[in-house]
Amino acid sequence: MDIPDFRQNTATRLGQTRRISLDIAEPLSAEEQVVQPSEDASPTKWHLAHTTWFFEEVVLKPFDPGYREYDPRFNYCFNSYYEALGPRHPRLQRGLLTRPTHAEVLGYRAHVDEALRRVTGDGAAALPQAAWDLLELGVNHEQQHQELMMTDCLVLFAGNPLQPAYRPAASEEPREPLDVKWIAFDGGISEVGHEGGGFSFDNETPRHECLLRPFRLANRAVTNGEWLEFMNDGGYDTVALWLSDGWSTIQREGWRAPLYWERGDDGWSQMTLRGLLPIDPSRPVSHISFYEADAFSRWAGKRLPTEFEWEVASEGVAMDGNFLGHGALQPCAVANSEGLSQMFGDVWEWTASPYVGYPGFKPAAGAVGEYNGKFMCNQFVLKGGSCITPDGHVRRTYRNFFYPHQRWQFTGLRLASDA
């Protein structure tokens, strides 16, 4: 019996995705992979193990009668936040997991990969559709952790006095910044959300109508150069620009620039995956909180787009861009082009939309129902993916979400205005 094409596709992408995780970890030694660099971030080794645990716990144990659990203690070690799957190691102590060792985690991966190859190869016919759906979810889940492996590595290296580079920088000519152009969009009723056909997370559904007013979007993301203007104009000292919670946050934290920026004798530099680099004014600003994005937009006399404005505007925009496969590992200056640029890749763009469920939203059944739904409070939606998002991971309807104070992701912004 033949495997249908889409299943073959899942199996292929599964194998590729599993390999890419190892590729991402490869430049890091075992001692680099074990450390938890902050409360938000997790150790590389933990990411490698947790993504493996996901397949073991969600696919292999329920659906593969012949599967032999690798180590019964790993469920406790590598469950992240699934209450339905039992007690787990405290999030803030992930860095204490020197055991299982790095080598054991690689063994765990090999064991699970072997089982995944079996159930998607010779055993593919026996695997019910529900399991294939969960495999597809597992691929997307692992892609999300690939992005986290990169951002969390940057936290680690930025906290190290030797300021190492994940990968050294190639010498590059700074590009000339381009002026913003404003693209106008009509209002009216539009459909938003995922329409089915291919994978999506539950939080992108159900597809539904929304009502928009005419609006304009900037053709590109806000740049470091523009952010320096904001700083030089006293942006961080002007209370009238800030949400009340934002103002108290920047006072408490002492923020006066994006995360990883440091001022030296020769001006501002930024710690990046390519080490400490001078600020390039033409690249998109990154590592800013929602509060900062919001204050900047007020300073500029504009506003953030809603998630639906962004989604409607993105129709027809090609979903390629500066993603992980591009290899830049940092946001890149926009090229001279027509229409909307940098919608996909470069930086996650903060929207004005609180992260809540769509009308009629129902979480997925089972433990994976905890994947998205229980976080629908106190966070904001971001769109478009970043320079370290794995290729093929995001969609127009993709909804990323973070708390308004968080900055360790590659987060930036694009301005909008009423028409």
Next chain:
Amino acid sequence: MDIPDFRQNTATRLGQTRRISLDIAEPLSAEEQVVQPSEDASPTKWHLAHTTWFFEEVVLKPFDPGYREYDPRFNYCFNSYYEALGPRHPRLQRGLLTRPTHAEVLGYRAHVDEALRRVTGDGAAALPQAAWDLLELGVNHEQQHQELMMTDCLVLFAGNPLQPAYRPAASEEPREPLDVKWIAFDGGISEVGHEGGGFSFDNETPRHECLLRPFRLANRAVTNGEWLEFMNDGGYDTVALWLSDGWSTIQREGWRAPLYWERGDDGWSQMTLRGLLPIDPSRPVSHISFYEADAFSRWAGKRLPTEFEWEVASEGVAMDGNFLGHGALQPCAVANSEGLSQMFGDVWEWTASPYVGYPGFKPAAGAVGEYNGKFMCNQFVLKGGSCITPDGHVRRTYRNFFYPHQRWQFTGLRLASDA
């Protein structure tokens, strides 16, 4: 020259409102009025002074050339959060303001009231429209603080081991709880927000279209009896019912019931403005957080309404109910009636809507632009007013807002569902 009617109306309501604040404070001694009972709450005396400061700073000093400032140090003492109006006494130290004394604050009120009578009486013709608008704002501002005076007094008395009553309870027969009925509403495009004509806060504007799907609303608020069912069914112990932030909140705070509930040998009682009373199953549940309201609605297989569903449904519902003037000082059991009950008064109803600006929202000009706009983050909208909201204060379009963990207001919920 005659004063137009609407101005006369403002002047009249101004005088009434100023008197009601004193009436509310009257049962409390000076030593009761000085204490700050919690981080959220403020001293009664501070409320009396701050509402007076508002008129002095926002109306009299800018618009009345003959006004003599009462005491230049009071701006520092009684500014709440208006960054544009200078530095101020720290919020958490309001209880240290034993000076100015209670008597001095009453003198301050008399001085400002005298000036207000002058500018709205003999001097009314000279007062520009902007000042009249701000007077109207001041009236509504003071009404909000009247509600806070009551809730903050309850915080104070609930924290006192002698559990005093603000006003003793009249003996009352408990009413029979009524079954819920579900009222259906059509979807489609509706107009929401304030349409002008009469006072509104800036956050109720601009009026705009929204798109709703068909929905149902419960005809009454959720009762204490229903909440006890939720508790007895393990609602506070069932993680699957809770938002992630809600679950961590109730664990951290040890919440196992609404605020002010305490379990005794004879079952549950609740500290109220009328002292410690046994839980009455027929009254609306109150003093719950958004997290608890959300979890309850999930347990009930329903959801919270959005603010727009609530607003559209409220069309045609009379804006009377169990408000402050009714004198109950606690939510009351619903009477047998047709249609939607308890929409106005009794308890503020949590909605599913994060508190953000409406499309095209512009904060009011000047310092009062800080009134609402800078809080449009991390909070949720509540509708309808409570048993201690001053009569005539709320509107269908009125948007109250609190953080999802806050419980010291008279906050409850009404269930909704998709049609």
Next chain:
Amino acid sequence: MDIPDFRQNTATRLGQTRRISLDIAEPLSAEEQVVQPSEDASPTKWHLAHTTWFFEEVVLKPFDPGYREYDPRFNYCFNSYYEALGPRHPRLQRGLLTRPTHAEVLGYRAHVDEALRRVTGDGAAALPQAAWDLLELGVNHEQQHQELMMTDCLVLFAGNPLQPAYRPAASEEPREPLDVKWIAFDGGISEVGHEGGGFSFDNETPRHECLLRPFRLANRAVTNGEWLEFMNDGGYDTVALWLSDGWSTIQREGWRAPLYWERGDDGWSQMTLRGLLPIDPSRPVSHISFYEADAFSRWAGKRLPTEFEWEVASEGVAMDGNFLGHGALQPCAVANSEGLSQMFGDVWEWTASPYVGYPGFKPAAGAVGEYNGKFMCNQFVLKGGSCITPDGHVRRTYRNFFYPHQRWQFTGLRLASDA
């Protein structure tokens, strides 16, 4: 049957002491007496009630069969830290006790005073010696709270933007500071601790021998002028002067001067019980922590005396000085005199001695055994009393104790050195 003289003496001092507490509270209104101004400090009303509770709970209830308890709820309200006497209102919420009202607390005092007069008057013969001992303890206990009433009032007024004075300052000529003279003392074995005959706290016993090396003591306390030299010489910025815990404390708290000092255009001022006054260089420095005293002594090339050096040196020094009855309410400049000055009164002098039990120390029996013993850890001994210590309260053997970071008492220092 006649009452022995010493009992008559106790009865007389009891009456006087109870009256003095009311005198101290008298300038403060009810609304000033209810507020808890900091975590360390308590409301005046609470002090008035707690000292009364002490007599009721420790003397009247156990020893007076005819005593009628004033209100059974007051034990919960006004117990401070006696675990043996039942649960109690949380220390940090003493400011919530608007009820019982100020008037009720005065009634409580009158009721207990009446009973105390009875048992020490007509009923004196029936009262066993243990009760007389506890009455004497209660007098000394109330005196300690009289000092706290003053220091806590200063916390309250210093936290008030209007900076009120407890009692206005008389105009006074600043006195010329006197040079330090060094008084030498021999070493050898000396007896320290209370020798019996008259009241002492249990922590002053047993009297025992200690071995001292020859040492010198400064003839007077360190002055504000000397402290300014320390500040101007970078004392607060020189890490080598500080204990490690002291350095981290002043960094965390941002201390750059004694408590209540503020720098204005005309130099330094200090908030005092007589309002905000310019720093007088000739007066003893006050409101410094042990850490600051220790750092100053290192800066000066000296050290703090031990409690035993202080006690031995104090032999023969008259136990009068600038105490509460003197009326200055602040430390005073030393007069030109022979020998040791300012040993008693003016400021509590930090010693180098950790507060631990003397060899063979046994806490008093019963609930009052919690009075001192359980605090013998992490604190330091201070000697000599202050400008607000009630007259007749301290002795040469008196051991006051505070944590090394605490500054809200009238705490200063006297330098010592090896001979």
Next chain:
Amino acid sequence: MDIPDFRQNTATRLGQTRRISLDIAEPLSAEEQVVQPSEDASPTKWHLAHTTWFFEEVVLKPFDPGYREYDPRFNYCFNSYYEALGPRHPRLQRGLLTRPTHAEVLGYRAHVDEALRRVTGDGAAALPQAAWDLLELGVNHEQQHQELMMTDCLVLFAGNPLQPAYRPAASEEPREPLDVKWIAFDGGISEVGHEGGGFSFDNETPRHECLLRPFRLANRAVTNGEWLEFMNDGGYDTVALWLSDGWSTIQREGWRAPLYWERGDDGWSQMTLRGLLPIDPSRPVSHISFYEADAFSRWAGKRLPTEFEWEVASEGVAMDGNFLGHGALQPCAVANSEGLSQMFGDVWEWTASPYVGYPGFKPAAGAVGEYNGKFMCNQFVLKGGSCITPDGHVRRTYRNFFYPHQRWQFTGLRLASDA
């Protein structure tokens, strides 16, 4: 020219000590050596580097003109708390030091060891006495860190859900616990402190006279079995046994047993360097705070000895015992013997003595003056060394010190009483 014997001795012990550190680290992989397991503890790799930095910074750079600094950035990375030696990496972020790598740190050690061999070998004659003294200090410093490497490894493994053993346990027969015998000692004037001749830390000097009263010491340490009696008798629930700060600590932390104890179906077990083992009633109790030691002694009707009682009693006791070289890696049951047992090795014994400077104490000159003196506040003295103290490290006069709440060292107690 020959090197004097005592210098040869220092050179020999230097080489041995440097090797022992590597031996201790050897069972741990690079990924185990990089993690900081708690605020109190440091990574193994950091200990290896810091002890090396100490020799480089304190001996080689000042005294060896030919020394080539290994990496100028390491001073920032591996300075612990020496303010005089410049800014340093924050203590709580030592676990972020994935770079320099484990291999680089080994290279650093080799480089410094090579230089140390040179200056103490061929160059020994040129090295001034001050440098030899600092070498001796460096040896003792590294021995202290060897003990910390073991205790910090236990923190790491105890925090790991797999509960690994540093070295597996040999099967062993539990020994029969022996009854306590009380040894009496006379009072009088004794000399305490280091008398010179051989190395000591500055805090052991100057030698001075102290005055003791007659006392008794238990002949052995308190055992696990006795601690279980304390627990079973409600020791952790009886407020009257505890210092006030101790009681609030155990409430806040939820302590109901020594650190690392856990209750299972078969009774209590304890995480040790040999993995999770059942509690052996005959072994000394370990991993208790001063607060617990103090409460236990009160429960037992005894008290803790002072440091001077302990020191005087130890005269004539052989300074051997269960130290690191013994290989047990845990406290051992006492053998049947005469006189005082377990004075050296097994567990550090809490004394009743706050850690302060001796009369006439002067810190060592230079940066190493920060070694001990600045910590003379808020800590307590412990005596005798533990089962993981390097052989030959402690002396009768040795003063270890920890805060009263700390439990991660091998800390126990021995009872004392007045004679």
